[in-house]
Amino acid sequence: MRLKGKCALVTGSSSGIGRAIAARFAREGASVAVNGRSPEKIAAVVKEIEAAGARALGVRANVGSFAEAQAMVERAEREFGRLDILVCNAGVFHHTPFLELSEAEWDEVLTVDLKGIFNCARAAIGPMARRGWGRVICVTAISGLTGYPEMAHIAAAKTGAHGVVKALAAEFASSGVTVNAIAPGLVETPILANFTEEALANFRRRIPVGRIGRPEEIAEAALYFASDEAAYTTGQILNLSGGTLI
Ligand SMILES: NC(=O)c1ccc[n+]([C@@H]2O[C@H](COP(=O)([O-])OP(=O)(O)OC[C@H]3O[C@@H](n4cnc5c(N)ncnc54)[C@H](OP(=O)(O)O)[C@@H]3O)[C@@H](O)[C@H]2O)c1
Numbered sequence: 001m002r003l004k005g006k007c008a009l010v011t012g013s014s015s016g017i018g019r020a021i022a023a024r025f026a027r028e029g030a031s032v033a034v035n036g037r038s039p040e041k042i043a044a045v046v047k048e049i050e051a052a053g054a055r056a057l058g059v060r061a062n063v064g065s066f067a068e069a070q071a072m073v074e075r076a077e078r079e080f081g082r083l084d085i086l087v088c089n090a091g092v093f094h095h096t097p098f099l100e101l102s103e104a105e106w107d108e109v110l111t112v113d114l115k116g117i118f119n120c121a122r123a124a125i126g127p128m129a130r131r132g133w134g135r136v137i138c139v140t141a142i143s144g145l146t147g148y149p150e151m152a153h154i155a156a157a158k159t160g161a162h163g164v165v166k167a168l169a170a171e172f173a174s175s176g177v178t179v180n181a182i183a184p185g186l187v188e189t190p191i192l193a194n195f196t197e198e199a200l201a202n203f204r205r206r207i208p209v210g211r212i213g214r215p216e217e218i219a220e221a222a223l224y225f226a227s228d229e230a231a232y233t234t235g236q237i238l239n240l241s242g243g244t245l246i
Pocket residue numbers: 011012013014015016017018035036037038039041061062063064089090091092093112113139140141142183184185186187188189190191192
């Protein structure tokens with residue numbers, strides 16, 4: 001078990017990629033705090049992890065709120081005794097042409113996908129650095145590396161996240177805390193409901209491996225970044241896109 005005795009918080013783990021990461025970490029022996037906005041979805045993931053024999057804690061919180069993120073991290077630290085691993089994965093998705101993009105949509109994506117990282121990391125990194133071991137992993141997107149039509153708001157948040165990852169990696173490298181990002185291409189999650197079948201077929205054609213990624217494949221990369229074996233890897237952005245971006 002590669003995370004035996006470790007305690008993790010995975011934001012946005014009531015669904016999709018975060019859910020797969022939470023389940024993968026639990027299978028490797030970690031206690032996992034499961035977060036999202038819907039209590040029903042959180043409870044289902046907690047039940048699934050507990051049924052597999054691991055410890056789980058459901059924490060409903062809006063990562064875009066500094067106070068709620070702070071309280072969530074403190075609760076996980078209180079219940080588990082400490083927090084070793086933070087995965088900033090929570091995100092919202094609107095696929096919107098720029099000339100139709102509202103201020104509210106821009107603000108929501110920037111608040112959840114970018115400020116959410118600040119809110120959670122600000123609360124979690126201090127105690128990790130004081131203990132001399134910590135892992136912060138951000139789930140971003142290849143749109144943060146390439147830009148993408150009709151995703152100016154998402155690209156802005158994800159590119160910003162890459163800057164935060166590099167800055168924090170440099171600041172905390174000597175404290176035993178690594179900070180890395182996984183930038184997926186398209187992944188099979190409820191987010192795909194935003195696209196028409198035709199749009200998905202177009203996307204598929206442009207993925208060299210010939211299919212959309214699976215949440216479990218993102219979880220394997222998160223497991224590597226979370227492990228002891230990745231102690232020398234920090235400030236990196238892993239493009240995990242089936243060859244979409246080479
Ligand atoms: N799927 C893809 O193709 C893809 C590609 C590149 C990057 N990503 C990134 O991967 C991450 C996960 O996406 P996904 O595809 O797994 O989406 P998903 O299945 O829709 O899951 C999103 C998760 O984030 C949570 N969430 C949303 N807003 C939140 C908030 N304000 N506070 C706390 N939790 C919040 C959701 O909780 P509720 O359901 O309770 O609202 C849910 O658990 C996102 O950052 C996304 O940008 C996804």
